[in-house]
Amino acid sequence: MNKWIFSSLLGLASAAQAHEFWIAPDRFSPPTDAPVTLSLRVGEGFLGEPVGFGQPMAVSLRWHNLRGNTDLTPQLPATEQASVQLSFDQPGTQLIALDTQPISTELAADEFTAYLREDGLERVIAQRQVSGQSALPGRERYRRHIKTMLHVGGKSDSMVGVRTGQTLEIVPLMNPQRLQPGDALPVEVLFEGAPLPRALVKFWSRRGQQFDMVTTRTDAAGKSTTALPWHGAWMVSVVHMVPNVDGKGHDWDSHWANLTFELPAASSAERKSQ
Template sequence: MNKWIFCTALWMASAAQAHEFWMTPDRFSPPVGAPVALSLWVGENLVGDPVGFGRPMAASLRWYSRSGEVQLKPQLPDNLQQSSVAMAFERAGTQLIVLDTQPFTIDLPADKFTAYLREEGLERVIAQREASGQSAQPGRERYRRHVKTLLRVGGQTDSSFGARTGQTLELVPLADPHLLKPGGVLPVQVLFKGAPLEGALVKVWNQRGSQLNVLRTRTDAQGQSSTALPWGGVWMVSVVHMVPTTDGLGQDWDSHWGNLTFEMPLKPTGR
């Protein structure tokens, strides 16, 4: 199997078993002007395979900083043969990279679909399928990914961490992760089409040595949840939301997968 076919196959199968999808730089705290490689991953339990990073899969790729917003999709390769893209940041401070993917579709057997809904806290969808007599039917799903990653360049941070970017499903940190101390609380807000999303299952992931840690909370009426992060290191926040389709194009459900990655330092850093 050549690399292009392999990357495409990973894209098409990435939701088959409720796989997470995330973006990371090769270093979260680069010096000013140093090259950074951004990569995309799909997998489970923070163990992933690289997937192709190019225009065919991207609905949009944007970069937010205190200098404003920059559209990056035109700079992506026109194929999926690369698993990373290179950037360099010429100004110190927080850099927020935001990716929204094109829609992909998948059909799952009823039992696997129900198990995946339960794992992602989507009991509401299970109840809807039961009420409409669809529980024994395959799950026909169209899914999109909405991912972010935060970098701290030159040892400095600023308010760009909390930029609202207009993603369909968006995770917004309400406190700067770079300023937290180990044991500090990270509040986040989940927005769906710009409005607070109540009752969403938020998972917060960290790999510490051989130990995988997954902390779970639910959002309140303001779409907010808070999680204590016991130690520094690389963290990932994820959330999934699903609604019935309305366009009659063959799929029954639209799912949106939000994701945020960042590195919390062992010691807080100044602005």
């Protein structure tokens, strides 16, 4: 990587309590030495609102490729900016991984239960029932662990399936660049490095005004396989929640992970040559 540019944060909506939060590159397959603008978005429907990059919200921002990994966190601005712009001097797969500072929130009991059900956390609903907490507000501290996958210079490589070491992580077990619409993408979900069984996995897609979501569950080995019906940008996400044990006034610690990538519109012959 040989360029790092920041653009100012102007008039961006505050959406800290919104749902999904992801890295949105302006393109997934840039030429070598050409800029890629990365922005953050938060909200629903794989559309959301822009939020800022900066040191106040980041625990870690790391860049991974076949040459190793680089900590970009010190290069983040002291105040949040609308986007960052990177360029890469070598072709191949590049992973950009962001881990955020924890955020505390409290929801009314019925809202918390609805949120748990929406994200497949029925196990937590049952735990709250057993402990007599069902009618109490949900006091939660959540962290984001998000990634985006870029393929520079039209090339992809074995970095596609590399684990970056995030607390909650989604790892593709097949190269999306080699898939055609309708093909299935297997993924593995890991929590603290171990397979996470029975996690609800959501695949998000938006084409213009049309939004679609496909869901599945991981098996006992933390893996799931989902058919992707069409080309374009995709996001795969998962949420995991565990009881809080540090005694700091939160009942639950939750972790939110996602990965954004592109299923290209290239021909089968072009994909096989990558």
